[in-house]
Amino acid sequence: MKAYIFPGQGAQFSGMGLDLYENSPIAQELFEKANDILGFSITDVMFEGSAEDLKQTKVTQPAIFLHSVILAKTLGDSIKPDMVAGHSLGEFSALVAAGALTFEDGLKLVSQRAEAMQKACEIQPSTMAAVLGLEDEIVENVCAQIEGVVVAANYNCPGQLVISGEVDAINKACVAMKEAGARRALVLPVGGAFHSPLMEPAREELAAAIESTTFSKPNCPVYQNVTATAITDENEIKANLISQLTAPVRWTQSVQQMIKDGATSFTEVGPGKVLQGLVKKINRASETASATFETNA
Known part of the structure; x- marks a missing residue:
């Protein structure tokens, strides 16, 4: 069975999507539509x-979403996954690819999500850190x-x-992780504590937008970050998408379940090969x- 997976923030690169725009009329039309929806030339x-x-959140998130979704659309009928999943932001791309969200609604939600997260980051100094070489349970403890x-x-x-949280708590946690045997515990160059309770203001703001958006039944199961299980019910998809901002991304568990x-x-x-490495x-x-785009598409 074929699984299609969609990357999240961090996969962006300069020049992304240009080959699609120059070689595919479908891509060109969708990119121009995106410029209109966003109100600036992304x-x-x-x-x-x-x-x-x-690197600006209001650009990064729509840019990665657009690259992934437009690439999927240019593949046309050759993209027929049996299941999909996306890492954090990538979940929105996965939902559009699976037909649960329209391109337009997906982009609007991603743009609102980026702005809501940016605002939440400004309320309180917060950050994230990568911890390597420890078992999940030890990190949690x-x-x-x-x-x-x-x-x-x-x-x-x-x-x-x-790990994600307040700057001071993250710094202390990094020291404690190394003492517990971590190979590395490294603060990441991000603007906030994504997927933590500090994203509550963003979750509340995005919840209203998600609630008022029409979702359809996806044409294949979507393995969502919050549950790491196959979801096909529109209401469950909505609820999980709302929870996603303050809940952890269970990527390991999602891939294990898909297998x-x-x-x-x-x-x-989409851009990059990060998820392939994780798989x-x-x-x-x-x-x-x-996924590769053929120039005759």
């Missing part, structure tokens, strides 16, 4: 902007012992977790590939 930033320009807000946020693959349910190959749709670390036997 194509200028994606195609010609610097890495610094692309260390977080529980630290004063202040610090939680496990991204279960990326065995031995690679990201258990019959996934043999994982195709990454291989979770299960070496799984086939991985990047």
